[in-house]
Amino acid sequence: MNIQQELRDAARKLLAEGGVDQIIGWSSGSLPMSSTPLFAATKEEADDLIFDATCGSNLTVYFTKDRRQIARDGKKSGVVVKGCDARSIVLNLKENQIKRDDVVIIGVPCDGIIDRSKVEDKTGGREVLEFSDNGKNISVKGRGFDIDIPRTEVLSDSCISCVHPDAGMSDIFIGEPRGEQKTKDQYLSVEQFEELSAEERWERTKQEYSKCIRCYACRNVCPSCYCNECFVDQNDPQWIGKTLDLSDTIIFHVIRNLHVAGRCVECGSCERACPMDIRLLLLNRKVAKEVAERFGMETGVDPDAKPAMSDFREGEKQDFIMG
Amino acid sequence: MIRLEKDGFKNFIEELIAEYAVFAPVMKDGKHMFGNISSVEDIDSSRLNTEMSPKEIFFPHSEVLFEYDEDGIRVADGEKKPIAVWGMRGCDARSLRMLDKVFGGDGERPDNIKFEDPYWERRYGDSLIFSVACNEPLSTCFCNWFDSGPHDSAGADIFVVDIGDAFLMDAVSGKGEEFLKGLSGSGKASEKDKKKAAVIAEEAVSLLGKKTDLGELNDKLKGLFHKPIWDSVSAKCVNCGACSFTCSTCHCFDIQDESRKGRGKRVRIWDACMFPIFTKEASGHNPRSLSKERVRQRVMHKYSYFVDNHGEFLCTGCGRCISVCPVNLDIREVIREVLAS
Structure with a gap:
C-alpha cells in the first residue's frame, strides 16, 4: 500500500473512531510542485491528504500563537509530521504551547523537501508546469524544456544535512522509517562559513540580508517563533527601525536567531518561505551547532530533555563567562 | 506603429539612458527585479514577471520624506532625469494607473479628498512607460x-510587442507619441509585422486559464462581512507580508520618525494589513486582532472598497501573491469561494 493511501486511511479512522476533530496535513497545491495546508474535518476531506517532497511547511505552526487558533479551542487535532516537524511538536509540548491530549501525532518518513528556488535556478527561471519525483530524480516540464534533476541538487539545505528524517515522537507512524542518517558533515556549510575571514563573512552576510524586504514570512511560518507580540511589532518602546536599513534588518534576523537558539529544529520552513530566497538557515545552523557543542543537545530530539536554554547542568562549558 | 530591429536595440537603450533614468528587469543577487540600468547588458528578460513589482520604482519600500536638524528641514531632491521603464508588463503598467488614483494629483476622487503626493508625482508624473506584451503568460x-x-x-505610454527579430512599438499616450516621433533607427511596421503580432497575441491569450466572471464580486463581498466564510478562507494564512509586499497595487504605508540627538528623518515605509500592529491603536486595543479579520480586510480592500472609491478592482491579476505565498493561499481560489458562497 502506498504511503498516501495509508495516510488517508489512518486519517479517516482517526476522524471516525479516534475522537479527533480534524486532521492537519497537506493537500495538493494550486501550482505544480506545491502543496498547501489542509484542515480535514470529514472523511471526504481526508481523501485529499498527500505526502510528498513538496510538503515543506511545518504544520506545528498552526498550534502556536494566539492568532493561529486553528488547532486550539478545545479541539483535538491529528497532525502529520516529518522528522523535523515532530521535533517542533516536542519543543512546543515542553514549552506548554500544546497539550499532549489535544494532539495525535501522525509521523511520516521524509526523503527531503524540494526547494523551489533551486529548481527555478535549474530551469533558468522558466515556469515548471509538470512535476514528478521517482525518489532519485525529479522531472520538471514546462514550455520548451523537459529535464531530470538529481534530487540531491534541489533539496532544501535543511534536508541535505538532515539526521532525523523520521518523526521521533509519534502516535501513528505511516510507512517505513528511514532510520537515523549518519552524516559526518551535519554542519559542513557552517564550518565552511566559519573558515572564511571576518571580512568575507561580513560581505556574505551583507549580501544575503540586504535582500530582506521585512515581510516576516520567515518569522510567521516558524513554530518556534510564537511570541504574542514580536519585538519588531512593539512600538512603545520601539526597539528597531522598520526601513530596509541594513543594520535594522540584520538586528531583526540576529535577534530572531538568538531567540530561537536551542529551539530551532532546522526544518527550513523559514528559508523556503522567504520570497527573496535569503539563505536564512546558515545562521540558524551556526547557533544549532553551538548548542550541540556546548550542551550536547539537539532541539526536540529527546522528548524527555529540557530545552537547552531552560536547563542548567553543573560542568557545562562556561568559557563565555569572563573570569 | 513603428518597427525597431533588435540590432538597433542597444542603440535605442543608449539613447534612452542619455535622456532618462532607465529602469528595466535585471538579475540582482539571483532575484529578478527592476533596477536602474547603465547599459543594455544589464537587462535580463529571461523571466516573465519580475519577483518584486515595479511599484518600488515609484513608491519605494522606505522613502525619506524629509530630514531635520538644528539648521532646519530639508527635502531630498528628486531624480534629475525623468524615469523611463523598459520591459514593464501590462499588468504592472495598469497597477501604476491604479496607484495614481491614490497618489496622483489627477486621481479620480471626490473634491474633499483631492491630494497630490509630491514624491509619487515627481517620479510617475513625467515618466515614460514601455509595456512589453507577454507572449507566454504564466500559470499564475x-x-x-x-x-x-x-x-x-x-x-503604457508606448506598447511594445516582441515579434522575434524586432520590436513593434505603438504610442498609447501623447507622451509616447512625442517620444516615437524623435526615435532614430526605426521604420514603420509593415502589414506583415502587424499580422505576426496579432497571431502572437492570440496565442498568448489562449495560454491563459479560464476567466472567472467578477461581475458580482463586489456585491457578494458586501453581504459577507460578518459571515463565517472568513474562518475557512483565512485558516491557513500565517499573516506574513509576502503577498502585500510583492503586490503591484498594495500601497498602505507607515510613517516613522527616526531621530537621535537633534537630528532625524521622517520616513514612509511599506506596511501590510496582515501585520498585527497595522491597526493597533494607542490604547492598546486592536480592532483587527484576528487573522481572519486581516485577511478579510485585504480581500475587501482589493475587491470591494477600492471599487466603491475608484471604480475598479485593486488587482491586476499579476499572480505574484500566488507564487510567493508560503502556504499557497491562492487568491483565485478565495475569489471563487466568495462567488460560490
Missing part, C-alpha cells in the same frame, strides 16, 4: 479576469 497569470490580457496596452 489571471489578468483576463479583469478585462485585460497579455497584450493589453492600457497604462
